[in-house]
Amino acid sequence: xxxxxxxxxxxxxxxxxxxxxxxxxxxxxxxxxxxxxxxxxxxxxxxxxxxxxxxxxxxxxxxxxxxxxxxxxxxxxxxxxxxxxxxxxxxxxxxxxxxxxxxxxxxxxxxxxxxxxxxxxxxxxxxxxxxxxxxxxxxxxxxxxxxxxxxxxxxxxxxxxxxxxxxxxxxxxxxxxxxxxxxxxxxxxxxxxxxxxxxxxxxxxxxxxxxxxxxxxxxxxxxxxxxxxxxxxxxxxxxxxxxxxxxxxxxxxxxxxxxxxxxxxxxxxxxxxxxxxxxxxxxxxxxxxxxxxxxxxxxxxxxxxxxxxxxxxxxxxxxxxxxxxxxxxxxxxxxxxxxxxxxxxxxxxxxxxxxxxxxxxxxxxxxxxxxxxxxxxxxxxxxxxxxxxxxxxxxxxxxxxxxxxx
Amino acid sequence: xxxxxxxxxxxxxxxxxxxxxxxxxxxxxxxxxxxxxxxxxxxxxxxxxxxxxxxxxxxxxxxxxxxxxxxxxxxxxxxxxxxxxxxxxxxxxxxxxxxxxxxxxxxxxxxxxxxxxxxxxxxxxxxxxxxxxxxxxxxxxxxxxxxxxxxxxxxxxxxxxxxxxxx
Numbered sequence: 001x002x003x004x005x006x007x008x009x010x011x012x013x014x015x016x017x018x019x020x021x022x023x024x025x026x027x028x029x030x031x032x033x034x035x036x037x038x039x040x041x042x043x044x045x046x047x048x049x050x051x052x053x054x055x056x057x058x059x060x061x062x063x064x065x066x067x068x069x070x071x072x073x074x075x076x077x078x079x080x081x082x083x084x085x086x087x088x089x090x091x092x093x094x095x096x097x098x099x100x101x102x103x104x105x106x107x108x109x110x111x112x113x114x115x116x117x118x119x120x121x122x123x124x125x126x127x128x129x130x131x132x133x134x135x136x137x138x139x140x141x142x143x144x145x146x147x148x149x150x151x152x153x154x155x156x157x158x159x160x161x162x163x164x165x166x167x168x169x170x171x172x173x174x175x176x177x178x179x180x181x182x183x184x185x186x187x188x189x190x191x192x193x194x195x196x197x198x199x200x201x202x203x204x205x206x207x208x209x210x211x212x213x214x215x216x217x218x219x220x221x222x223x224x225x226x227x228x229x230x231x232x233x234x235x236x237x238x239x240x241x242x243x244x245x246x247x248x249x250x251x252x253x254x255x256x257x258x259x260x261x262x263x264x265x266x267x268x269x270x271x272x273x274x275x276x277x278x279x280x281x282x283x284x285x286x287x288x289x290x291x292x293x294x295x296x297x298x299x300x301x302x303x304x305x306x307x308x309x310x311x312x313x314x315x316x317x318x319x320x321x322x323x324x325x326x327x328x329x330x331x332x333x334x335x336x337x338x339x340x341x342x343x344x345x346x347x348x349x350x351x352x353x354x355x356x357x358x359x360x361x362x363x364x365x366x367x368x369x370x371x372x373x374x375x376x377x378x379x380x381x382x383x384x385x386x387x388x389x390x391x392x393x394x395x396x397x398x399x400x401x402x403x404x405x406x
Numbered sequence: 407x408x409x410x411x412x413x414x415x416x417x418x419x420x421x422x423x424x425x426x427x428x429x430x431x432x433x434x435x436x437x438x439x440x441x442x443x444x445x446x447x448x449x450x451x452x453x454x455x456x457x458x459x460x461x462x463x464x465x466x467x468x469x470x471x472x473x474x475x476x477x478x479x480x481x482x483x484x485x486x487x488x489x490x491x492x493x494x495x496x497x498x499x500x501x502x503x504x505x506x507x508x509x510x511x512x513x514x515x516x517x518x519x520x521x522x523x524x525x526x527x528x529x530x531x532x533x534x535x536x537x538x539x540x541x542x543x544x545x546x547x548x549x550x551x552x553x554x555x556x557x558x559x560x561x562x563x564x565x566x567x568x569x570x571x572x573x
Contacts, residue, residue, distance in 0.1 A: 057542040061527075062551060066558045097434055227464050227516030238488070240463075245491050338433040340484060340495065342465075351466060353484070366468040368484075376519035405542055 019047060022387070026054055030133055030391045033401030037379065037390075044387050049379040053404045060406045064365040068330030069095050069169065070308070072365070077163035079369060080400045082125050083118035083346040084164045085154065090343035092167050093248055094352040098339045099169070103301045106294035107171040108250035109287040113184060114157065114166060115249070115343075116280040116287075120191070121150045122346030123231075123273040126398040130270055131202060133395045134211045139198050146194055149187050156180040170307045171300025181288075188285060195277055202270070209267065216381055216393040218264035226377040229370050230348025232397065235272045236264030242344035254286050266396040273398075305332050330360030345370055347398045371403035410459065410490035412437045418459060422452055430497065438495040443507045446481075446498050450513055453485055453494065461485040461494060467510065467520035469528040471553045478502045479553075481530055483510070500530070509535040527552035 022039045025031030034054035040047040060075045067075075076087040089111050096103065103111075124147045128140035151161040157180050158166040158173065166172070176184075202208045218228070223236035233240055241258040243251040259275035261268030300307055308327055313320035326332050336358045342351035348370025357363040374397055382390045415437055419427050426445050430438040441449050453461035465484040472478050477499035486493050498507055509532040510517040521532040522541040529550035532538055540547065549556060 053541060055542070055544055059551070062556075062558060222515070224462055225515045227514060227520075240488055245488075338438070338495075340434075340436055340493070349465070351484070353466065353468060353482070355470060364470045366466070368466045372519065372523075373516055376516060380515070 017042065024049075024387075024390065026052075030394065032129070032395060032399060033404075035375075035394075035399070035401070035404075037382070039382070039387070039390075041387065046382045046385050046387060046390060049382045051375070051379045053375075054401075056401065056405050058405055061365055061367065065361055065363070067361050068328065069334075069362075070328060072362075073167070074163065074165050076367075077165055078402050079367060079406065080122070080345060080347065080350070080371065080403045081162060082400055083122035084162065085114045085118040085166050086343060086345050087350065088164060088167050089115055089249070090341070090345070090350050091352060092169055093343065094339055094341040094354055095169055097341050098337050098354060098356055099303075099306060099334060101170050101301055101303050101306065103171060103249075104294070104298050105250060105253075106291060106296075106298045107300060109291050109294070110172060110176060110299065111167070111249045112251065112254070112287045113284050114154075116283045117150045117153060117184075117187075119346045120277050120280050121147045122398070123277050126347075126395070127198070127202075127270055127273050130212075130266070130392070130395045131208070133392055134208055136202070136205075136208065139201050142194055142201075143198055146187070146191050149183070149190070153180060153183045153187065156183055168300060168307055170303045173308070175297070175299040184284065184288065188281060188288075192278075192281060195274070195281075199274060203274075211388075211392055212267040212270060212396075213265060214263070215266045215389045216385065216396070218377070218381065220264075222377070222381075223264060227373050228348070228377070229373070230345065231269055231272045231276060232264075232348065232374055234259060235261035235268040237262055242342050242349050246342070248341070248343060253290065254283050256283050256286075266392055269396045334358055342368065347371055347400065347403075348374060367406040369403040369406055371397075371399045372406075375399045375404065410487060410492050412492070415459065415492060415494065418456070423449065436493050436495055438497065440497045440499070443498050443500060446483075446496070447508045447510070447512070449496065450483070450485075450510055454513055459487055460489045461487045463488050464510070464514040464516050464520075465493070467517060467524055469524045469530055469552070471528060473502075473554045475499070476501065479505050479528055479530060481507055481524065505529055506531045506533055508533050509538075511535055526550070529553070 019040045019042055022041050024037040024039055026034040026036040034056060036052045036054060037049050039049045064072050064075060073088055073091055076091040077084040079087050124143045128143045131139040154164050155161050157176060158164050218236045220237050223233050237260055239258045239260045244258050256279045259272045261272050309320040309323050314324045334356055337356050339354045340351060342349050350370055351368030353366040354362050355364040412432060416429060427449060428440045430440050453459055463486040465486050468482050470480045470482060479502060480497050480499045483496040484493060500507060507530060509521055521535055524530050525532060525538050526540045526543055527550055
């Protein structure tokens with residue numbers, strides 16, 4: 001099953017061949033987190049490697065067993081913190097599936113907007129940093145300004161920027177205001193020009209192509225065998241996208257394409273992510289158009305037993321206060337059930353496996369974190385690679401440290 | 407997209423394994439079956455290699471602990487047939503004193519880390535695993551923290567009150 005090359009290190013019998021050990025990480029900027037890889041090097045070529053994730057375990061799954069559903073949302077924020085809203089909404093949709101809550105179309109479209117903005121924000125970082133790791137800082141600087149623009153949209157929608165905690169069971173805590181829509185429209189107007197410029201900076205750049213094309217190619221068989229998902233799997237040539245295959249949040253109403261690569265190398269992963277940003281822009285534009293046709297006052301489902309009442313009412317109305325308390329403390333009975341729900345996170349299939357026994361908190365909650373699963377191939381695929389390529393390869397995997405752990 | 411649905415899937419299962427695989431239910435549309443550790447590799451191999459079913463994608467492996475049950479540790483597999491877009495959930499329950507199960511890493515390389523994580527948190531011994539060591543916790547840890555016998559501490563414990571710390 002292993003298709004990766006194994007190196008014969010004794011090619012030259014006249015010279016005494018000696019392997020050196022290198023700790024790649026955990027504190028090198030190019031390792032993007034606290035990942036340690038102990039590599040055996042023959043010159044500059046990697047003979048073997050062992051990956052350690054680092055003891056960063058935060059026990060989210062355990063903590064979830066002691067928290068009501070609402071209090072789990074902030075934990076999901078901290079999985080992939082580069083695109084926190086996707087995690088939030090994936091979690092809310094999982095609980096909605098358990099509780100049989102149907103959301104109004106306008107809520108679905110609002111979610112699509114926020115999730116696609118999050119995807120763009122995540123890809124901006126990944127592709128920007130890929131440029132940095134090849135020695136080109138400019139693209140990163142151009143693009144980061146627009147991640148900031150996305151954070152400002154989050155701020156307008158929910159009041160926070162990085163770990164957004166956005167959303168409620170059944171919808172949003174508040175409606176999108178005019179300023180939010182104005183900011184989204186401005187982003188849609190401005191970002192394509194920058195993305196185009198970014199592409200013209202890299203797509204045919206000789207240095208960039210030399211550093212990325214043909215580097216760390218992954219076959220379809222290997223990608224599937226390692227359970228890869230997201231842009232990495234698609235770059236290898238499998239058109240698996242949860243949004244298209246198991247549509248959630250009304251993705252079936254939208255017209256978008258799933259970009260697929262051919263060779264699965266670093267360059268293909270870059271191209272797939274770039275194309276996904278274009279598709280996300282398309283999706284956001286369509287969602288904005290669709291929202292125009294819906295009732296502008298609706299921003300959540302009518303499920304008073306699970307949707308937190310507005311704060312003004314909680315302060316002035318006894319019924320609302322009681323409901324607020326009951327929801328927050330997990331006093332309202334929930335059905336016994338077992339749900340697996342997945343969404344297309346920015347770097348792959350983000351799954352939630354929830355077993356509920358009707359108590360205050362999930363009996364068991366497991367997060368299928370795409371980064372954790374994607375990263376498992378890294379040591380194997382580095383074998384035979386040059387050290388400099390291993391660095392580029394790592395940034396193209398887009399491993400987010402928060403997602404390794406759960 | 408193919409024509410596989412839950413009904414056909416179950417028929418295939420019954421034809422192949424008969425009583426050795428037990429149908430548990432279809433919670434939220436996802437076929438769930440239970441088997442035992444002697445069958446699990448056969449079942450997974452059948453699901454992966456069968457020309458019609460083609461469950462080539464291992465979505466996830468995890469575990470669950472029911473301390474009150476005789477077979478208390480359950481290992482849970484989620485598979486996905488990308489061709490037909492059908493998922494299936496498999497469960498194997500193991501007695502607490504003898505938590506052994508053959509490794510699925512002979513079928514999928516991705517199972518390697520998923521099983522290491524499951525071992526780390528539930529102490530499931532995946533027999534034949536190439537490198538069954540802890541992955542997220544420290545190596546010299548002796549317990550398996552996701553088991554139910556290790557509850558989180560009570561947040562209302564009085565010795566955690568601020569005034570005990572001079573605040």
